[in-house]
Amino acid sequence: MPAKIIDGKVIAADLRARVADEVGRVKRDHGLTPGLAVVLVGNDPASEVYVRNKAKQTEAAGMASFEHKLPADTPQNDLLALIAKLNADPAVHGILVQLPLPKGLDTQTVINAIDPAKDVDGLHPINAGRLATGLTALTPCTPLGCIILAKTVHASLQGMNAVIIGRSNLVGRPLVQLLLNENATVTIAHSRTRDLADICKRADLVLAAVGQPEMVKGNWIKPGATVIDVGINRIPGADGKNKLVGDVAYQEALGVAGAITPVPGGVGQMTVACLLVNTLRAASAIKGLKPPGV
Amino acid sequence: MPAKIIDGKVIAADLRARVADEVGRVKRDHGLTPGLAVVLVGNDPASEVYVRNKAKQTEAAGMASFEHKLPADTPQNDLLALIAKLNADPAVHGILVQLPLPKGLDTQTVINAIDPAKDVDGLHPINAGRLATGLTALTPCTPLGCIILAKTVHASLQGMNAVIIGRSNLVGRPLVQLLLNENATVTIAHSRTRDLADICKRADLVLAAVGQPEMVKGNWIKPGATVIDVGINRIPGADGKNKLVGDVAYQEALGVAGAITPVPGGVGQMTVACLLVNTLRAASAIKGLKPPGV
Numbered sequence: 102m103p104a105k106i107i108d109g110k111v112i113a114a115d116l117r118a119r120v121a122d123e124v125g126r127v128k129r130d131h132g133l134t135p136g137l138a139v140v141l142v143g144n145d146p147a148s149e150v151y152v153r154n155k156a157k158q159t160e161a162a163g164m165a166s167f168e169h170k171l172p173a174d175t176p177q178n179d180l181l182a183l184i185a186k187l188n189a190d191p192a193v194h195g196i197l198v199q200l201p202l203p204k205g206l207d208t209q210t211v212i213n214a215i216d217p218a219k220d221v222d223g224l225h226p227i228n229a230g231r232l233a234t235g236l237t238a239l240t241p242c243t244p245l246g247c248i249i250l251a252k253t254v255h256a257s258l259q260g261m262n263a264v265i266i267g268r269s270n271l272v273g274r275p276l277v278q279l280l281l282n283e284n285a286t287v288t289i290a291h292s293r294t295r296d297l298a299d300i301c302k303r304a305d306l307v308l309a310a311v312g313q314p315e316m317v318k319g320n321w322i323k324p325g326a327t328v329i330d331v332g333i334n335r336i337p338g339a340d341g342k343n344k345l346v347g348d349v350a351y352q353e354a355l356g357v358a359g360a361i362t363p364v365p366g367g368v369g370q371m372t373v374a375c376l377l378v379n380t381l382r383a384a385s386a387i388k389g390l391k392p393p394g395v
Numbered sequence: 396m397p398a399k400i401i402d403g404k405v406i407a408a409d410l411r412a413r414v415a416d417e418v419g420r421v422k423r424d425h426g427l428t429p430g431l432a433v434v435l436v437g438n439d440p441a442s443e444v445y446v447r448n449k450a451k452q453t454e455a456a457g458m459a460s461f462e463h464k465l466p467a468d469t470p471q472n473d474l475l476a477l478i479a480k481l482n483a484d485p486a487v488h489g490i491l492v493q494l495p496l497p498k499g500l501d502t503q504t505v506i507n508a509i510d511p512a513k514d515v516d517g518l519h520p521i522n523a524g525r526l527a528t529g530l531t532a533l534t535p536c537t538p539l540g541c542i543i544l545a546k547t548v549h550a551s552l553q554g555m556n557a558v559i560i561g562r563s564n565l566v567g568r569p570l571v572q573l574l575l576n577e578n579a580t581v582t583i584a585h586s587r588t589r590d591l592a593d594i595c596k597r598a599d600l601v602l603a604a605v606g607q608p609e610m611v612k613g614n615w616i617k618p619g620a621t622v623i624d625v626g627i628n629r630i631p632g633a634d635g636k637n638k639l640v641g642d643v644a645y646q647e648a649l650g651v652a653g654a655i656t657p658v659p660g661g662v663g664q665m666t667v668a669c670l671l672v673n674t675l676r677a678a679s680a681i682k683g684l685k686p687p688g689v
Contacts, residue, residue, distance in 0.1 A: 209530070230524025233572075234564045236503070260589045268575055270528045277571060277583070278527075281562055284587040286594065289571070293578040295554045300580065 104328070104358040107250050109370035116249065116374040116395065117162055120381055123393045124163040127385065135384035136165035137195040137221065137376070138187045142180060143173030143203040152199055155373055162377050165192060173203040180206060181214050188216040194384035195221035197376065218387055221379040223275065232278045237392075239379050244275040246371025247308055247329045248283065254327050254360045255306075259284035264304035266290050266297070266317065266348070272310040272331055280306075297321070309348035319353025328354055328361040331368050398622070398652040401544050403664035410543065410668040410689065411456055414675055417687045418457040421679065429678035430459035431489040431515065431670070432481045436474060437467030437497040446493055449667055456671050459486060467497040474500060475508050482510040488678035489515035491670065512681055515673040517569065526572045531686075533673050538569040540665025541602055541623045542577065548621050548654045549600075553578035558598035560584050560591070560611065560642070566604040566625055574600075591615075603642035613647025622648055622655040625662050 127133040137159045141152045152168065159166040169183060180198075187193045196219045202208055212220075217227040223241040231238035251258060263285040267273040273289060280287045290300055292311075301307055301321040309317050310331035322328060332348030347364030354361055362368055381393050421427040431453045435446045446462065453460040463477060474492075481487045490513045496502050506514075511521040517535040525532035545552060557579040561567040567583060574581045584594055586605075595601055595615040603611050604625035616622060626642030641658030648655055656662055675687050 224528075226524035226528055226530060227521050228524065229527045230520035230522065233523045233527040233568055234518075234520055236520060260587050262589075262594075274527055274572075274575075278568075281568075281583065281585075284585075286582065286584050286588040288580065288582040289575065290580050291575075291578075293554050294580040295556075300556075 103355050105254070105360040107253060107327075107329075107360055107362045107367060109246075109250065109362055109367040112250060112253055113246075113370035113374040116371070117158060117377060119395045120374070120377045120393075121162045123381055123395055127381075127388075127390065127393070128163065131388060131390060133384060133388050133390070134163075134165050134192075135194050135380050136167060136192045137197065137380045138167040138169060138190075138193045140169045140171070140180070140183065140187075140196070140198045142171045142175050142199070142206065144170075148199050155197070155376065158373050158377060159380070164377065164380060167193060175203075175206070177206050177210065180211060184211070184214045188214075188219065193219065194387055195219055195376075195380035197222050219383055221376055221383055223379070224270070229270070229275070232275060235282070237386075239383060240279065241271055241275045242372045242375035242379060243272050243310075243331060243368060244279055245375040245378070246368055247272075247276060247331065248279050249371060249375070250329055250362055250368065251306055251308075251327055252283075257283070258306065261285045261305040262288070262303055263306040263308065264288045264290060264301055265308045265310065266294075266301070267310035267312070267331070269310065276308055276310070307349075311348050313348055314346050315348070315350040317349040317354070319350055319355075319357050322354050322357040324357055325359035326357075328358045329368060330362050330364050333364060333369055397649050399548070399654040401547060401621075401623075401654055401656045401661060403540075403544065403656055403661040406544060406547055407540075407664040407668040410665070411452060411671060413689045414668070414671045414687075415456045417675055417689055421675075421682075421684065421687070422457065425682060425684060427678060427682050427684070428457075428459050428486075429488050429674050430461060430486045431491065431674045432461040432463060432484075432487045434463045434465070434474070434477065434481075434490070434492045436465045436469050436493070436500065438464075442493050449491070449670065452667050452671060453674070458671065458674060461487060469497075469500070471500050471504065474505060478505070478508045482508075482513065487513065488681055489513055489670075489674035491516050513677055515670055515677055517673065518564070523564070523569070526569060529576070531680075533677060534573065535565055535569045536666045536669035536673060537566050537604075537625060537662060538573055539669040539672070540662055541566075541570060541625065542573050543665060543669070544623055544656055544662065545600055545602075545621060546577075551577070552600065555579045555599040556582070556597055557600040557602065558582045558584060558595055559602045559604065560588075560595070561604035561606075561625070563604065570602055570604070601643075605642050607642055608640050609642070609644040611643040611648070613644055613649075613651050616648050616651040618651055619653035620651075622652045623662060624656050624658050627658060627663055 156166045314334040330347035330349040338344035450460045562585045608628035624641035624643040632638035
């Protein structure tokens with residue numbers, strides 16, 4: 102029996118609808134319109150598409166969207182001044198600086214300048230630290246999306262053997278914390294791991310986030326395991342055009358896994374939806390309301 | 396062949412001697428005397444012994460030691476006022492508030508009040524976050540000691556399968572980060588883990604930090620593995636007196652492991668030595684010097 106396909110598109114749409122409901126409620130009950138500011142420096146075409154998509158979904162959820170486009174040669178101090186203005190702006194509850202930044206800008210300095218209460222990307226060290234010590238935190242969007250997808254298959258992840266492949270600050274490392282919070286047993290593997298196939302084969306839940314096209318083979322998957330594929334890699338297709346593939350050899354894994362996310366149409370769909378969740382959470386916390394029910 | 400016994404007493408003494416050398420150097424070259432302030436609230440006898448021991452070792456390393464004893468019924472604001480004073484005191488480079496605090500005092504509020512640059516216990520969320528995102532951080536002392544002990548057996552931990560048992564903020568969670576920094580493959584197990592014996596048996600490096608006397612049995616250990624036992628548990632001995640045992644069934648493990656830390660005389664010895672390391676690191680960073688060579 103082929104794996105159940107975890108439909109990120111449907112799950113993300115459902116999540117966005119629930120966010121929109123909650124936004125309607127906080128507007129009505131508390132006069133609060135959550136606002137998300139997105140800062141794009143330079144004109145990388147992929148980033149531009151992504152930022153446009155964020156703005157559209159933010160507005161569709163009933164939130165205010167603020168877009169700030171700066172030229173690629175913006176001096177660091179100008180960017181920091183904009184962030185300071187957004188930190189102080191009561192209409193802005195979430196600030197996202199689109200990464201990667203052009204050369205000449207120091208990413209860590211820029212991240213550190215964002216008010217942690219408005220850090221909807223969850224990248225500020227204080228949010229990473231709050232997450233790592235079990236406190237309430239704004240959490241990076243992609244790992245948050247992974248957990249939501251896994252929980253559409255398993256009501257509880259407690260006691261599952263979860264194997265994360267990849268140890269980035271954006272995905273792998275926060276996933277450790279989120280999976281511990283779910284009471285899973287967590288293994289984090291990476292480029293220096295020996296016998297990766299073997300380690301992978303013991304996982305009830307595989308989360309691949311390495312950025313290597315189809316690296317995880319079908320015979321690395323334990324029969325019936327749930328596979329969450331975070332990779333989005335562009336490779337030449339048979340027709341000469343580029344195609345998107347994940348970090349997992351999807352066709353092979355389909356015959357072995359119990360459930361799997363496709364690429365595209367899996368994790369990628371969840372990231373912006375989770376950004377909306379974070380913006381709503383940030384706005385509620387800043388306003389002193391109890392956390393939203395999404 | 397019985398396991399090599401990792402002698403924490405000797406390794407800690409050697410580390411303290413190296414700290415003392417470096418302290419001598421920064422005094423001579425930069426007129427800097429690192430200072431550690433220890434705050435003890437209440438009069439728990441075990442904490443009193445521990446604090447006295449810290450002060451003695453701090454002075455023996457050539458550092459300044461400041462002791463602040465407050466009554467158990469100290470109001471939270473008085474404690475916070477003392478911390479503010481220590482934060483501002485240029486002679487103080489490390490601040491350690493002895494835990495646990497008496498009832499009525501909120502531990503997290505107290506930790507958050509410590510200047511992260513002087514947080515030699517590495518418990519402030521910003522230090523946890525810096526550690527979790529690969530930035531320079533003050534790191535909790537006990538996990539730091541575990542890594543140093545493991546590296547007396549293995550020059551490099553790269554590619555080793557490390558299994559941590561226990562997910563506390565003080566030990567288990569920071570160990571994940573420190574082991575990732577060493578390029579180990581890391582599994583973190585805990586009370587909700589299924590088949591713990593099985594998971595343990597795959598480890599090249601076992602780190603037990605659960606506080607359960609002799610929970611890890613000899614037949615959970617892979618032959619030749621290195622075992623770091625963080626547990627210090629007091630149980631009734633055969634002679635009716637209490638004795639200290641670790642989280643690992645030491646006598647059983649001795650016949651299987653390649654190397655093992657005893658209890659007492661293992662990890663426990665390293666904690667104060669690592670506190671001295673952290674105080675020296677904090678003092679050097681505050682003074683703008685390059686990190687010390689210990």
